[in-house]
Amino acid sequence: MTSPAAAHPLFAAALAELGVEVEVRRFPAATRTAAQAAEAVGCELSQIVKSLIFAADGEPVLVLMDGSSRVDTERVRAELGAERVGRADAAVVRETTGYAIGGVPPFGHRTRTRVLADRGLLDHDVVWAAAGDPHTVFPMEPKTLIAHAGGSVVDVREVREAPSS
Template identity: 40%
Template sequence: MQTESTAGNLPDTAQRVADLLSELGHDKPVVMLPETGKTSAEAAAGLGCSIAEIAKSIVFRRLSDDAAVMVVASGVNRVDEKKVAAVVGPLGKADAKFVKQRIGYVIGGVCPIGHVEKTVMLIDEDLLKLESVWAAAGHPHAVFNLTPRQLVSMTGATVADVALRDA
């Protein structure tokens, strides 16, 4: 049920992502979903893919320096804050204002690229088991498709085990 968009038809933040993707030589368009993609389940339903294929972006605040820390995780995984903290240092919550100021996108449309400030990035190792994933493109209705390796390359993120596993 997705609809592809061409240049000029996108909301400003999604157009910024589309322009950045073009600059990076990415050949897939930003897609506008008719319904919101704020949750992994909503995005997967709109795209006709599995929830695992949604690359959700979760933002934390690192306590030592107030830096934004983004974890891009598989839509089926809950992020284990203790595992993330073991890699980047103690974490705090990032509210909507912090995310908008430091990352540049509103919650529900947080894109893994094009941040307004340098962001500490981690990518869920489980995403690398998939052929392709869908990530938010700067707007709650906008997404784009890429391979997990492209995601790692575009973000320069560290791949890590960040998923909360059942004991």
């Protein structure tokens, strides 16, 4: 366990600007995937916040999703009224956020983007998100995290079909 100083400098500056103090945990092994992060933290996979950048008609959009779910791009498209939605490539993610894939925090980005937060994040008292690099995470109450991200709560999780009997 470490202090906010363990966070990426861009994210640490965002925390300071918001006047928010969080406990940033640094791990020796990377936590690039939600499963790796959940194992390192010792929490449920669904308590990990994935910060994913999509391109909606060429414009970057941040989607916050729980670690055990997948984003339904068709639902994102409908939510945004866009014609096309797809995953942004690594260069667009870094250019938009200032961070590499696997370490993107839910707020504190280089540029302001539209943020969609899946309602499933609200199922938990505490969620864990990246603090700017693949070795760091921090805990926060979901409503607070979504508010700091400027997110709209929406339903964009992929719905799995129940097997027919």
